[in-house]
Amino acid sequence: MDIIIASFIEEVIVPKFNYWIYVILMMIGLFAMITKNNLIKKLIGMAIFQTAIILLYVSVGVKSEANIPIISHHGHQEHVEHAQDENHSPKPEVSTDDKSEKGDHHTIDKDKFANPLPHVLMLTAIVVGVSTLGLALAISQKVHGSFGTLEEDEILDQLKPGGHD
Amino acid sequence: MIWQFDIIILIFLVVTAVIALRVKDLLGASMIFGIYSFLICLLWAEMGAVDVAFTEAAVGAGVSTVIMIATVFSTTRRSKD
Amino acid sequence: MIIVGSLLLSATKDFPDWGDQDSPANDGPVSSFYIEKTEEKTKVPNMVTAVLADYRGYDTMFETVVIFIAGIGIIAVLRTYGNNDSTPKNQVGDEGAGLLAKITCSLILPFIQLFALYVVAHGHHSPGGGFQGGVMLGASYILLALAYGLARAKSCFSEKRTLVFAVVGIIIYVGWGVLCLIMGKEFLNYSALDSILPGGVEMARSHSMLAVEIGVALTVTAVMFSMFSNLSTKGRLDKGL
Numbered sequence: 001m002d003i004i005i006a007s008f009i010e011e012v013i014v015p016k017f018n019y020w021i022y023v024i025l026m027m028i029g030l031f032a033m034i035t036k037n038n039l040i041k042k043l044i045g046m047a048i049f050q051t052a053i054i055l056l057y058v059s060v061g062v063k064s065e066a067n068i069p070i071i072s073h074h075g076h077q078e079h080v081e082h083a084q085d086e087n088h089s090p091k092p093e094v095s096t097d098d099k100s101e102k103g104d105h106h107t108i109d110k111d112k113f114a115n116p117l118p119h120v121l122m123l124t125a126i127v128v129g130v131s132t133l134g135l136a137l138a139i140s141q142k143v144h145g146s147f148g149t150l151e152e153d154e155i156l157d158q159l160k161p162g163g164h165d
Numbered sequence: 166m167i168w169q170f171d172i173i174i175l176i177f178l179v180v181t182a183v184i185a186l187r188v189k190d191l192l193g194a195s196m197i198f199g200i201y202s203f204l205i206c207l208l209w210a211e212m213g214a215v216d217v218a219f220t221e222a223a224v225g226a227g228v229s230t231v232i233m234i235a236t237v238f239s240t241t242r243r244s245k246d
Numbered sequence: 247m248i249i250v251g252s253l254l255l256s257a258t259k260d261f262p263d264w265g266d267q268d269s270p271a272n273d274g275p276v277s278s279f280y281i282e283k284t285e286e287k288t289k290v291p292n293m294v295t296a297v298l299a300d301y302r303g304y305d306t307m308f309e310t311v312v313i314f315i316a317g318i319g320i321i322a323v324l325r326t327y328g329n330n331d332s333t334p335k336n337q338v339g340d341e342g343a344g345l346l347a348k349i350t351c352s353l354i355l356p357f358i359q360l361f362a363l364y365v366v367a368h369g370h371h372s373p374g375g376g377f378q379g380g381v382m383l384g385a386s387y388i389l390l391a392l393a394y395g396l397a398r399a400k401s402c403f404s405e406k407r408t409l410v411f412a413v414v415g416i417i418i419y420v421g422w423g424v425l426c427l428i429m430g431k432e433f434l435n436y437s438a439l440d441s442i443l444p445g446g447v448e449m450a451r452s453h454s455m456l457a458v459e460i461g462v463a464l465t466v467t468a469v470m471f472s473m474f475s476n477l478s479t480k481g482r483l484d485k486g487l
């Protein structure tokens with residue numbers, strides 16, 4: 001019985017260990033947004049939540065033993081210096097599919113590059129995140145100027161019996 | 166894709182996130198948030214997402230930390246929880 | 247909250263292994279098309295920049311508009327006008343930091359700006375592009391404000407100039423799309439500019455990507471600096487302007 005549970009845990013947790021960490025990070029961010037009283041701590045929780053989600057998306061597009069998604073050109077004497085270029089050596093011999101373009105270009109094996117599509121979407125997400133953070137900090141400055149405090153419960157106390165608003 | 170490095174960085178990430186939320190000094194919380202951004206940038210650079218890592222290093226550990234510290238200077242510096 | 251956590255955790259059972267090459271996100275037709283055909287259709291080696299500025303250029307345009315709206319929003323929320331005689335001393339220090347920091351920053355600032363412009367222009371062949379270069383350029387002005395005081399940075403980059411930069415950046419982006427519209431094809435279809443730009447169809451796309459990235463960098467620079475200057479002085483921007 002113990003062996004079954006142990007092997008089940010081994011199968012579920014170990015190969016996907018990183019996804020568990022991402023979910024734990026998301027839960028930490030969500031917990032901070034809900035339970036913390038200070039406004040700036042809430043904003044830090046929101047930023048942690050955002051970066052954890054971006055981490056999840058980027059790690060979906062990761063391929064093991066893959067290069068960065070930039071095609072490098074090591075000069076135009078490719079057919080001459082075939083012995084010195086490590087970057088080009090796996091490609092022309094290994095890939096046997098007939099997706100070759102013009103005669104002197106090497107074929108691009110899609111397994112040798114990381115997936116560029118999640119990178120593009122997450123670039124937008126990071127920039128939108130920082131814009132939201134800037135605007136939220138501006139609003140929290142106004143709240144502090146108007147109420148004198150940054151704690152949520154004190155602000156609610158001042159709002160309830162018709163305090164100055 | 167070196168998995169030992171990844172696991173160490175991920176554990177550091179969780180520890181940093183928890184500490185940033187528990188510290189009572191808001192200035193320290195902003196600085197630890199900057200450390201969190203740097204660690205995430207390192208993780209992405211190791212995963213092969215160099216453009217995303219570049220953007221996160223410039224935006225998260227640069228501008229985001231600076232504006233948070235600017236806000237903390239203008240308002241209070243201690244927090245009650 | 248534990249319920250949400252356990253729900254998310256149970257969903258991870260179906261995820262592919264880390265680094266799997268046959269996962270559905272990696273094997274789909276769109277990603278394969280991007281990896282294989284970008285080089286021959288646009289002659290831009292950096293796949294991420296090519297997808298960001300050409301294949302998904304519409305998203306990038308609206309993302310720039312979102313940054314612009316955030317900058318305008320901060321100005322709208324915080325900015326106060328009028329003469330305040332009894333302003334407290336500016337928190338970020340009006341005479342800047344100490345002498346050592348001033349000398350170090352004056353030595354390193356031109357290189358930061360040069361590197362930021364290099365990152366914008368070289369985005370086709372190396373990691374970089376419009377956003378990264380724009381943020382670095384904005385950060386260089388923030389460094390100037392931190393080292394020499396906000397008044398010195400304001401004399402280089404006054405509020406009116408930041409607004410003009412931001413708007414010009416967006417007009418460059420949208421104007422380029424309208425230019426493609428005028429030349430006969432759809433909005434933001436860069437191959438329609440084949441007749442005005444030198445080179446073939448692929449080089450027209452490559453040059454258009456550069457123009458669009460310059461627009462993005464201008465807007466991002468202006469908004470980053472205006473965010474900092476508004477947030478650090480509570481909107482007063484005293485001793486300047």
